[in-house]
Amino acid sequence: MKKKKILITSFDLAIGGVERSLIGLLNQLDYQRYDVDLMLFKHEGEFFSYIPPGPRLLPENCSYATFRKSISQIAKDRQIPLAVTRTLAKYIGTWHGKLKKVAEPGYLEIQYGWEMTNPFLPKFEKEYDAAIGFLWPHHFIGNKVKAKKRIGWIHTDYSNIYLNQKLESRMWQSIDDIVAVSEECSNTFLNIYPDFKGKTTVIENILSSEFIREQAMAENAEEIIKKKGRTVLVTVGRLSHAKGLDDAIRACRILVDKGYDLEWYVVGYGPLESELKQLIDELDLQERFFLLGKKTNPYPYIKASDIYVQPSRYEGKAVTIREAQILGKPVVITNFPTAKSQARNEVDALITSKGIEGIVLGVQRMIDDPILRKTLISNVNANEYGNQEEIQKLYKLIES
Incomplete structure (x- = not known):
């Protein structure tokens, strides 16, 4: 055939x-x-x-590669029509975003970018x-x-x-x-x-559950050194508004002030890196909250966690939640609009309310309630999350 x-x-x-x-x-x-x-x-x-x-x-x-290049680089490459239309699209997208008071105008800039460069592709x-x-x-x-x-x-x-x-x-x-x-x-x-x-x-x-487990064993999470009595939290995600990491940093400060002995590691990169680092410094969390940057293989870091946390404001489908479940981790996720399509509350994850207070309460309960932790771990280990x-x-x- x-x-x-x-x-x-x-x-x-x-x-x-x-x-x-x-x-x-x-x-x-x-x-x-x-x-x-x-x-x-x-x-x-x-x-x-x-x-x-x-x-x-x-x-x-070369024309489509411009969508992963800066406007200045496109101009240097002498792709003038694309540089001009991208500049115009960026201006219109930014203006439209400000007019509507949009939290993330980047989507508008991308949309106008494609619309306006389309005739030249x-x-x-x-x-x-x-x-x-x-x-x-x-x-x-x-x-x-x-x-x-x-x-x-x-x-x-x-x-x-x-x-x-x-x-x-x-x-x-x-x-x-x-x-x-x-x-x-x-x-x-x-x-x-x-x-x-x-x-x-x-x-x-x-x-593939098999692939994820193999990758988790392939390397060590060298930056994570377990200390007796200390809880290790891990989050994997882009450093963007959607992922709620600014809320996570503020929640971490509250948890430490309440006496919880924890370290929080974030695997990922993105546009808010400098802002998040500044917030960590402002809240004096340099020894508690760590931005680890890009990792080709994030699975050893998930495996090294005591609790996996997804503090997002919104998600389409967070692959990392399922990956943490495959690796047998108790998971805390915020109640973003699609959360209930990702997990069942108190069955294979703890779903807590969005925002700083919700993250604090969710992590606090997961640490304080060993029976809940054991139940979640038992349930995720009994489930086959691979879906080939x-x-x-x-x-x-x-x-x-």
């Missing part, structure tokens, strides 16, 4: 939950059944070496049976690729981001199937764009 031709696209393979999910997908695809091209706009990122042998990595395209000549856009936005597969079917992924909670809805709706109209990574993620999207209900489905991030069978849902979309 002739193989179907599939294109999968994303920006790069920098450290992140979406990128780990993409590697999980690439590892599960049936390459006897599909001929897969992988289009990364930029050939970079700590997970780049994790690309399995199955897909064919397409050459980097090249089309792909090769035709595919299916083109899959793994990371928003999806103008590339919607406008620049010949494909019988276009499938676009949603990884975020639409109730917590602000976009130009008219432009966003127009983009999704060019997509045949919309994939959300959780039911709640789907619901928040459809609350804003109900017209797309008929073509929206849920496919969870594909995780999710790939069958994607096959159905491709074949339908």
Whole structure:
């Protein structure tokens, strides 16, 4: 039987939950059944070496690589139309964000960036049976690729981001199937764009329990030195507004002042690094709260924790929560809008209220209540969180 031709696209393979999910997908695809091209706009990122042998990595395209470059670098490369439109998009996105008092105007800047540079980007000549856009936005597969079917992924909670809805709706109209990574993620999207209900489905991030456990044993978390009587908290995530790490730092100060002997380690990087470091200094937490930066393999750090904490303001689907459960950890998560699609309260995680007070109460209870901790650990160890069978849902979309 002739193989179907599939294109999968994303920006790069920098450290992140979406990128780990993409590697999980690439590892599960049936390459006897599909001929897969992988289009990364930029050939970079700590997970780049994790690309399995199955897909064919397409050459980097200089026009699309600009979406991982600064405007000044684009101008230096003499891609003047792209530099001009990106500058204009940044200005409009920032202005729109200020006008609406948006907490994270970056989404608007990205949206306008794609909309305004679109006329200057090249089309792909090769035709595919299916083109899959793994990371928003999806103008590339919607406008620049010949494909019988276009499938676009949603990884975020639409109730917590602000976009130009008219432009966003127009983009999704060019997509045949919309994939959300959780039911709640789907619901928040459809609350804003109900017209797309008929073509929206849920496919969870594909995780291999075996791979995660192997990676957890592959290295040591050298920065974490266990001290008798001291509780080690770990969080993995981008240093951004969404992850609530500023709240976590303030909660840590309160917990230490209450007499809790703990250390809190954060694995990740992002735009708020300098602000978070400044907050740590202001609250005199240099010996209690640690930003460890990028780690290609975060699993040894999760494994080294006594409690895994996800203090997010919002999430689409936090891969790290499931990874911590796979590694048998008691988990504290804030009650962000999609939290109940991630865990069952007091069954395989403790769901606490959002914000500083909620984080304090959640961590405090997890430390003070050994029976709860043992129950959560027992339950997560008894559960099989690997979900490789999710790939069958994607096959159905491709074949339908």
